[in-house]
Amino acid sequence: MAMALRVVVPPHPLIGHWLAVLRDRHTPGPLYASATTELGRWLSYEALRDWLPHRSIQVDSPLAATQAEIVDGDVPLLALPLLTAGLGLWQGAQAVIPSAQVRHLGLQQQGIRGLERPIPPRSGVLVFCATVATGESLNQVLDRLAELGVRGDRLRVVTALASGPGLQLVGERHGDLTIYTAGIDPELDGDGQIVPGIGVVAERLFVGPLLEMAVPTP
Secondary structure (H helix, E strand, O other): OOOOOEEEOOOOHHHHHHHHHHHOOOOOHHHHHHHHHHHHHHHHHHHHOOOOOEEEEEEEOOOOEEEEEEEOOOOOEEEEEEOOOHHHHHHHHOOOOOOOEEOOEEEEOOEEEOOOOOOOOOOEEEEEOOEEOOOHHHHHHHHHHHHOOOOHHHEEEEEOEEEHHHHHHHHHHOOOOEEEEOOEEOEEOOOOOEEOOOOOHHHHHHHHHHHHHOOOOO
């Protein structure tokens, strides 16, 4: 693994709690969706802690004028959830960065839908990838972003869970990246799934709730 790759696992009890909910095979679909949303919220908060542009202004409090720090709205933020499973994380992140622009990314044979247009040079970019398993899908996104001139400190990735092999693959090509995740698991199985992992996110996030809401035919 490239030594420059920075992987942050925030030591927050709530992040550990919601990851445990995702790991449990008995977690029902609606609760799984809630846990994904909460991880998106907390991981985005951590990713923005030392990265979100801000500036100092003077405000008038009820008693006196004082200096205050506000988010710098002149520096745009672009959110890139990787469809479809990345939408769960993005749903939580919206509460943290409600003014961010968003482009939904879809992997296709002819390229990545959502990255056809240029990205403004000052934009901070957050990629929401449900998990980093083999790392191949994330690398496709990062390769295209690099072609658009987006890499280094203006780019960060939020993911619920990563595997050691996936991080190694990503680090070999994109060592200047920072990834925020709730945990790192050591292995992949023969199907490329993270072990012990959190299951197939798209199935548990979307298919599970739909099945539970379905009304059986008499």
